[in-house]
Amino acid sequence: MRDICVFCKNVLDGSDEHIIPQSINGQLHSKELICSNCNNLFGVKVDPILKETLGVLLHVLKIGNSKNLVVKDEEGTPYLIDNTSGKLKQIKPQVTTIKRDDGKIQINVIGPDEISTYKAMATKAVRTVGMAALKGEFSTSKSQKINISLSADAEIKIDGKFLLALNKIIVEYYCYCNLNQEWIEPLISSIAKLQENFSNIQICNTSHNIRKPESTEISHLIVIRSDEVKKIIYAYIEIFTVICGYVILVENYEGEKVDFVYHQDAITKEILEMEIDVKIDNIEEQPAEFEHNINALFDRHEDRHIYEQVSLMCKDIKDELDIELERGAITEDEHEKKYVERATKMIAHMMVFVFPDAVEDFNLKELKEINYIHSLIKADKIEEFKFFYHQFIGHEFTFEGNESIYKMENFVFARHRPRNDVHMLKVYCCFVSEKDGSKEYWPATDVFKFTGVPFLPDYFVWL
Numbered sequence: 001m002r003d004i005c006v007f008c009k010n011v012l013d014g015s016d017e018h019i020i021p022q023s024i025n026g027q028l029h030s031k032e033l034i035c036s037n038c039n040n041l042f043g044v045k046v047d048p049i050l051k052e053t054l055g056v057l058l059h060v061l062k063i064g065n066s067k068n069l070v071v072k073d074e075e076g077t078p079y080l081i082d083n084t085s086g087k088l089k090q091i092k093p094q095v096t097t098i099k100r101d102d103g104k105i106q107i108n109v110i111g112p113d114e115i116s117t118y119k120a121m122a123t124k125a126v127r128t129v130g131m132a133a134l135k136g137e138f139s140t141s142k143s144q145k146i147n148i149s150l151s152a153d154a155e156i157k158i159d160g161k162f163l164l165a166l167n168k169i170i171v172e173y174y175c176y177c178n179l180n181q182e183w184i185e186p187l188i189s190s191i192a193k194l195q196e197n198f199s200n201i202q203i204c205n206t207s208h209n210i211r212k213p214e215s216t217e218i219s220h221l222i223v224i225r226s227d228e229v230k231k232i233i234y235a236y237i238e239i240f241t242v243i244c245g246y247v248i249l250v251e252n253y254e255g256e257k258v259d260f261v262y263h264q265d266a267i268t269k270e271i272l273e274m275e276i277d278v279k280i281d282n283i284e285e286q287p288a289e290f291e292h293n294i295n296a297l298f299d300r301h302e303d304r305h306i307y308e309q310v311s312l313m314c315k316d317i318k319d320e321l322d323i324e325l326e327r328g329a330i331t332e333d334e335h336e337k338k339y340v341e342r343a344t345k346m347i348a349h350m351m352v353f354v355f356p357d358a359v360e361d362f363n364l365k366e367l368k369e370i371n372y373i374h375s376l377i378k379a380d381k382i383e384e385f386k387f388f389y390h391q392f393i394g395h396e397f398t399f400e401g402n403e404s405i406y407k408m409e410n411f412v413f414a415r416h417r418p419r420n421d422v423h424m425l426k427v428y429c430c431f432v433s434e435k436d437g438s439k440e441y442w443p444a445t446d447v448f449k450f451t452g453v454p455f456l457p458d459y460f461v462w463l
């Protein structure tokens with residue numbers, strides 16, 4: 001058991017240190033690492049660096065105080081960056097449809113994982129029964145608060161300060177694992193002196209060639225392992241599965257095998273138990289570009305959200321049918337049929353109205369309708385759009401349940417997730433209250449619909 005502080009060597013005084021800061025949802029902590037003096041110092045000088053640097057991610061993932069700044073409606077969240085290369089590889093699940101004797105269509109999906117199964121089912125559902133959803137009601141049209149600053153460029157800058165923060169995490173975990181502190185003493189002393197000229201950590205895995213995350217994984221990971229061939233002890237770290245770093249801690253190592261892994265979900269904080277394969281032979285030399293990792297993170301974040309929503313709703317349907325079955329109102333056979341039917345309709349509806357980006361192969365006509373529903377236009381249609389709809393600007397509106405008169409001030413274009421590498425914008429109408437100057441943002445097509453402006457599909461194209 002350690003009784004002196006890793007950094008200043010004073011006697012420990014029960015100070016509880018979070019190895020990965022709480023501000024980024026870190027969960028691992030120990031009272032046997034550092035003293036309260038060091039803890040306070042790092043708390044001011046080092047730990048906030050991560051939160052500051054990764055602010056955009058925290059924003060999107062709704063972690064910490066940034067929660068309140070984010071739009072309520074997931075689908076209305078503007079995506080932040082140009083996405084040219086960030087597509088996750090789609091694993092194509094097998095989908096078959098069977099026309100049954102009773103005239104109904106049954107959809108069978110065999111997928112490698114639940115997400116792609118849902119996605120495949122959704123596509124098929126939209127194709128077979130679900131586009132009827134388009135002819136139905138519009139989904140709820142609430143005024144949405146959007147945060148315009150969100151469409152600023154999401155730049156993550158890795159500098160010496162940031163590397164200091166990463167080094168501190170690695171060193172604390174190394175000591176937490178009770179590895180020999182003397183072997184890394186120079187590194188410990190540089191951290192204690194708050195040096196900001198670190199270059200020891202190699203930022204890597206920008207194309208997932210070192211470690212490929214699971215399809216919905218958003219995690220923090222620290223690995224400390226020895227490598228027999230290279231005769232080293234190295235650390236590999238991932239923060240939000242986006243910032244990945246590799247550093248050799250001990251050289252000329254010929255001792256016992258070292259293998260420590262800390263892996264937690266970065267949102268739920270749950271400890272993850274999956275096998276971690278780090279291919280250190282693939283550490284690349286080229287400078288890091290995070291765009292791929294950030295876009296892939298957003299994809300996984302959305303997949304995760306879709307999965308949660310869809311599985312919750314499927315469970316509701318199943319629960320309802322279970323009750324009916326118990327009461328004897330339906331047979332086992334009807335239970336199964338009804339479940340497929342209702343789940344399929346629900347998924348189709350969700351894909352059309354809530355997650356328009358989840359289905360890949362809508363045809364052009366369908367896309368135009370879906371874009372219209374979601375107020376999405378192709379980025380290079382912006383001038384045409386403004387020209388065609390300019391007569392809206394300056395008009396006065398009132399909102400239900402609100403006495404103030406609002407003047408339509410302008411259109412606001414928020415960056416949306418690209419589709420087939422085509423840049424998309426979500427269009428909002430910005431209204432200003434004559435009473436107190438407050439602003440309301442409404443998706444443009446909701447406004448068009450209420451005011452009876454016809455659907456002009458050419459303004460909502462993808463291609």
Ligand SMILES: [Zn+2]
Binds near residue numbers: 039
């Ligand atoms: Zn100390």
